Amino acid sequence: MKHTTRKAVGLALTSLTGLAAFVIVAVIAIILLDVVRGGAANVSWAFLTQPPTDGMMGGGIFPAIFGTAALTLLMTLAVMPVGVLTALYLHEYAPPDSRMARWVRVAVANLAGVPSVVFGLFGLGFFILFVGKGLDRALGYEEMHWAQPGILWAALTLAVLTLPVVIVSTEEALRAVPLDHRTASLALGATQSQTLVRVVLPGALPGILTGAVLAISRGAGEVAPILFTGAAYFLPDLPTHLNSQFMHLGYHTYVLATQSPDVEATRPLLYATVLVLLMLTFALNLVAVIIRSRTRRKAASAGH
């Protein structure tokens, strides 16, 4: 290659990669600018604390905020024990050449690739029609009690969806606990379970918490899995029972965007709702980043 051609190729590659990187930043910037410009003026205390009114062309989004929070909390309570225990089995107890562990890992990887709407259908078919109906029959309910969409089933469906996030990040956190600490503990006459509880889990905790926050921020924004399993179109009452339906920020956004009789009237509300949803997700991601950088600093100071 001639000198000039080489130079030209280098220049082309530099600009091409730079341009690609710039497009990402530009897209995020445009979304943020647009949402903030359209929504900031409409996010008020009243908007955050009142239910929607006037056929969803007025009022606020409090039931949707509450529903999202309650749903996410229930999801976290369900996904963390199962996810952490699975990761503990995979990393601490399964023998290194375990066929079972290999199958679990394949299953987890595939679970992460399933489209979220499929999880919604799975939740409807498994939790509501199978588990719910079975419960109703077993408990002797005459009318539908558990065999209907409700916040518990939606939370469990989301828990299945976020399970891979928790398992993968917990396993990573366990891997990051230095082998030195384990051997030191065992050499002092600790049993394997004492070592796990007193050394490994405390060392892995920040990483596990990061996984929890990532799962929450993923779960809080998903709409498809809760469409058939519990989210309500319009429901000013807050959910009071595990089988209550609920409003949800993501679903509310979809409803406002597609179902309004007067697009101009709902537009400000739509912008404001999206802004709240985005801020919530960003805040959760920020928490995850902070936890992670703290852990890293701790690990760095332990290195010398």
Next chain:
Amino acid sequence: MPLQSPSPRNKMEARELTLRYGSKVAIRTISLAIPEHQVTALIGPSGCGKSTFLRSLNRMNDLIPGTHHTGTILLDGTSIHDRALDVVDLRRRVGMVFQKSNPFPKSIFENVAYGLRVGGLKDKAALSARVEKSLRGAALWDEVKDRLDESALGLSGGQQQRLCIARAMAVEPEVLLMDEPASALDPIATAKIEELIHELKSTYTIAIVTHNMQQAARVSDRTAFFYMGELVECGPTEQIFTNPREKRTEDYVTGKFG
């Protein structure tokens, strides 16, 4: 008439110990005694099996998948692989200090108290007393007594290693195994550790792996020379260094190879 024992009894003893990692032989038919209240130094070039031998004495090799052994190791005349002896109890009686200091990311106090806590000791006064005794024993008390609640990771390298020795001593083992405990330390910290080893042998039986010839000569009563997974020669340290029976030992201690 008092019994005069010309040589102390053997606290631990390996008999024809062979250990394999998979199909690779790491140590071959080693028979070696560790006399009570003495310091036994294990020397030899890298990969000669001295660390593997040391780690066999408290069954730390069990943690590496694919290891298996033949032969016996006795502690006070009982096989350490005996079903009646739990590996957890073995490790409380035979403590270990590692090459790289490895304090837990906990406070200084909690590091030393760790072995006691997992052993079930809960009484605060008793814990404090044992922690102080161990830190004094490891010649670290005066340096850390005012900051027991601070992280152990804030200590210097030499202090961390003495903390690990204190931590191992806190459970009051009968034998202390030391795997190159001073190899990562500066000369002053090393001198402190060596001084400590001198003091400890009245209470403990010590086996120490070292790369450092002078260190073996300074701290040990007996020296065992390992080469290519075999025990070449073992005897009083002075004899090994001044008048070895084997040519290979002489070549090694005089620095002709290694």
